Amino acid sequence: MAKIGFIGLGNMGGPMARNLVKAGHALKVFDLSKEAVAGLVEAGATAVPTAADAAKGVEFVVTMLPAGEHVRSVYLGEGGLLAAADEGTVFIDSSTIDVPTAREVIAAAVAAGMSMLDAPVSGGVGGAEAGTLTFMVGGEEEAFAKALPIIERMGKNIFHAGAAGTGQVAKVCNNMILGISMIAVSEAFALGEKLGLDAQKLFDISSTASGQCWSLTSYCPVPGPVPTSPANRDYKPGFTAGMMLKDLRLAQDASRTARVPTPLGAHAAQVYALMEALGHDAIDFSGVIKLIKGQI
Ligand code: NAD
Numbered sequence: 125m126a127k128i129g130f131i132g133l134g135n136m137g138g139p140m141a142r143n144l145v146k147a148g149h150a151l152k153v154f155d156l157s158k159e160a161v162a163g164l165v166e167a168g169a170t171a172v173p174t175a176a177d178a179a180k181g182v183e184f185v186v187t188m189l190p191a192g193e194h195v196r197s198v199y200l201g202e203g204g205l206l207a208a209a210d211e212g213t214v215f216i217d218s219s220t221i222d223v224p225t226a227r228e229v230i231a232a233a234v235a236a237g238m239s240m241l242d243a244p245v246s247g248g249v250g251g252a253e254a255g256t257l258t259f260m261v262g263g264e265e266e267a268f269a270k271a272l273p274i275i276e277r278m279g280k281n282i283f284h285a286g287a288a289g290t291g292q293v294a295k296v297c298n299n300m301i302l303g304i305s306m307i308a309v310s311e312a313f314a315l316g317e318k319l320g321l322d323a324q325k326l327f328d329i330s331s332t333a334s335g336q337c338w339s340l341t342s343y344c345p346v347p348g349p350v351p352t353s354p355a356n357r358d359y360k361p362g363f364t365a366g367m368m369l370k371d372l373r374l375a376q377d378a379s380r381t382a383r384v385p386t387p388l389g390a391h392a393a394q395v396y397a398l399m400e401a402l403g404h405d406a407i408d409f410s411g412v413i414k415l416i417k418g419q420i
Pocket of ligand 1: 131132133134135136137154155156157160175188189190191194198218219220221245246247248249300362363367
């Protein structure tokens with residue numbers, strides 16, 4: 125069993141770390157929240173006083189932090205992980221962050237004699253708890269092979285996307301598809317309803333016709349057709365509109381840097397920004413249909 129440091133024990137990191145403890149690994153954990161740490165200690169992990177302590181004397185370090193600035197400061201800042209870890213340590217950063225920061229931190233890790241993977245996930249808190257997350261992993265093949273047995277305890281579909289940063293690229297591209305398609309499906313249901321078409325009928329038709337997509341068939345934004353979708357629990361998340369906005373903004377940053385036009389991605393970001401401005405960023409992102417129907 126491996127010695128693992130785990131930093132960032134929030135909604136996602138908490139259950140991911142718990143799955144590693146359950147698999148018999150020895151975990152040293154750190155989070156700024158004492159409550160989050162206490163939950164993991166109860167599950168069998170060992171609390172350490174700083175992030176750097178979690179990276180000392182371990183083979184792997186997993187980080188699950190909010191955004192790029194947190195990742196940069198935890199890895200590169202004063203008392204950072206790279207200065208504390210042993211040579212040969214494999215870092216797995218599962219936070220969703222911007223591509224340039226991911227590449228910068230990975231390059232610094234490699235220069236310090238360690239390896240590092242960007243390994244963002246999709247599947248939400250439910251997937252983190254069940255250990256069924258999808259991992260999109262960028263970085264060297266050898267590091268990926270070493271990390272795979274650890275990642276397999278937290279996820280089900282695990283992809284090596286390519287070189288450093290491509291895990292984050294896959295994540296923002298995927299979520300740009302999702303953000304746009306959810307708005308498209310919501311517009312269609314709002315229009316169909318206004319014109320007298322029953323929502324279930326539209327679902328039955330479109331889910332077997334060319335409008336078929338995940339936002340429709342797995343996460344339908346109207347109550348009824350997909351019993352597990354957040355629409356059936358008044359848009360309790362799930363995946364919040366605020367998180368979708370974060371990912372769409374990352375996609376927009378990436379598209380500006382790469383000089384690739386993504387007009388619908390830009391428009392989708394503005395639609396979720398409107399939800400945020402109206403104070404509804406904490407509901408599920410499929411609640412965008414309420415905005416379209418003029419209900420929020
Ligand atoms: P969260 O806010 O619940 O957890 C983040 C944790 O990091 C918190 O416990 C916080 O105290 C801790 N933290 C922040 N700065 C720290 C520091 N300097 N040192 C130690 N701990 C620190 O967020 P989350 O929902 O767990 O999301 C984490 C990442 O996963 C984000 O990048 C998010 O975009 C991504 N993500 C989230 C979901 C989801 O559904 N929640 C799904 C996929 C990806």
